[in-house]
Amino acid sequence: MNLINVKEDTIATQLLRQIVQNNEFHNKLSFYLQNQISIKSLLLQLLEKIPEEFILGISIFDGFGKIIESTGSILGQYSTKITFGQKNQFKVQYSISRKENKQLNILLIGFSKCGKSSIIHRLNYNAFLGTKLHNIGISTSQFYFLGKKLKITEIGGNMDLISYYLNEKVENNFDAIFFVLDYGFIYKESLYERIFAILKKIEDENKLRMSFILTKSDIKNTTKNFERISKKLEEISFLQKNLIVYSSLTNNNFNSIIEYIKKL
Numbered sequence: 001m002n003l004i005n006v007k008e009d010t011i012a013t014q015l016l017r018q019i020v021q022n023n024e025f026h027n028k029l030s031f032y033l034q035n036q037i038s039i040k041s042l043l044l045q046l047l048e049k050i051p052e053e054f055i056l057g058i059s060i061f062d063g064f065g066k067i068i069e070s071t072g073s074i075l076g077q078y079s080t081k082i083t084f085g086q087k088n089q090f091k092v093q094y095s096i097s098r099k100e101n102k103q104l105n106i107l108l109i110g111f112s113k114c115g116k117s118s119i120i121h122r123l124n125y126n127a128f129l130g131t132k133l134h135n136i137g138i139s140t141s142q143f144y145f146l147g148k149k150l151k152i153t154e155i156g157g158n159m160d161l162i163s164y165y166l167n168e169k170v171e172n173n174f175d176a177i178f179f180v181l182d183y184g185f186i187y188k189e190s191l192y193e194r195i196f197a198i199l200k201k202i203e204d205e206n207k208l209r210m211s212f213i214l215t216k217s218d219i220k221n222t223t224k225n226f227e228r229i230s231k232k233l234e235e236i237s238f239l240q241k242n243l244i245v246y247s248s249l250t251n252n253n254f255n256s257i258i259e260y261i262k263k264l
C-alpha cells in the first residue's frame with residue numbers, strides 16, 4: 001500500500017480542516033443538524049473540494065457516538081476528529097488515503113442473519129449496522145477501503161442456496177472468500193461437514209484465499225456452541241491460519257480483518 005507522504009497528507013488535511021472550521025460551512029452544518037435536515041449534500045460538497053487523487057471518508061456523529069451521516073470509509077491512513085456545535089455535541093471524523101488502482105473482489109457468504117451486512121457496514125462506515133435489513137439473493141457493494149476499491153458480494157440463505165452458489169458460481173472471480181459463521185448458530189455436524197467439503201474443494205481447484213469469520217463473539221451463553229465450533233474448525237487444517245473471531249457490535253478483532261484485506 002502506498003503511504004501518503006507527510007506533505008500530501010498535510011495539504012489534504014489542512015484543506016479539510018479549513019472547510020469544516022470555516023464559519024459559513026460550520027453554521028450551515030450546525031443548522032442542518034439541529035433541524036434534522038439531511039446533511040448528505042453538504043458532505044458531498046466537501047468532498048468535491050478535496051483533490052481527486054485522495055479518497056476521503058467523512059462521518060458526522062452525535063454526542064452519543066451514533067453516526068448521523070457518512071460518506072465512504074473512515075478507516076483511511078489519516079484520521080482525525082473535529083468536535084463542534086454547542087457543548088461540542090457533534091463530531092466530524094474523517095480520513096484520507098491515496099487512491100490506488102487496485103480493485104479487490106471479495107465474497108462474503110454465510111447463512112441468513114449470520115452478520116454479513118454488519119461486517120460490510122463496519123468496513124465501509126466503521127459503525128455497527130444495527131438495523132434488520134434482510135438481503136435476498138445477491139447483493140453487491142462497492143467502496144474504497146484504505147485506498148483500494150473493494151467490491152463485496154454478499155450471498156446468504158440456506159445450505160442449498162449456499163452450496164449451489166459455491167459449486168456453480170465461484171470460479172476465479174474472487175480475490176478472497178470469507179465464510180461467515182454465527183456463534184449463536186446451532187451446531188449441526190452434517191451441515192458443517194458439507195460446508196467444509198465444498199470450501200476445501202473450491203480452494204484446491206481455484207487456489208483462492210479462503211477465510212472464516214466467526215461473528216457475534218459478544219453473544220454470551222454460547223460457550224458450548226463456541227467450543228464445538230472452535231474444535232471443529234481446528235480440525236480443518238486448511239483453515240487454521242484463517243480463522244477470525246469477531247464481533248461487529250463490539251468491534252472486537254476488527255483489526256484482524258483489516259490486516260487480512262491489506263495483504264490481499
Ligand SMILES: Nc1nc2c(ncn2[C@@H]2O[C@H](COP(=O)(O)OP(=O)(O)OP(=O)(O)O)[C@@H](O)[C@H]2O)c(=O)[nH]1
Pocket residue numbers: 110111112113114115116117118119129130131132133134135136156157215216217218219246247248249250
Ligand atoms: N450481538 C451481535 N449481533 C450482531 C452482530 N452482527 C450482526 N448482528 C445482528 O444479527 C442480525 C443479522 O445481521 P446482518 O448483518 O443483517 O446479517 P446478514 O448475514 O447480512 O443477514 P441477511 O442479509 O438477512 O442474510 C442483525 O439483527 C444484527 O444486528 C454482532 O457482532 N453481535
Ligand SMILES: [Mg+2]
Pocket residue numbers: 116117118133134135154156
Ligand atoms: Mg445482509
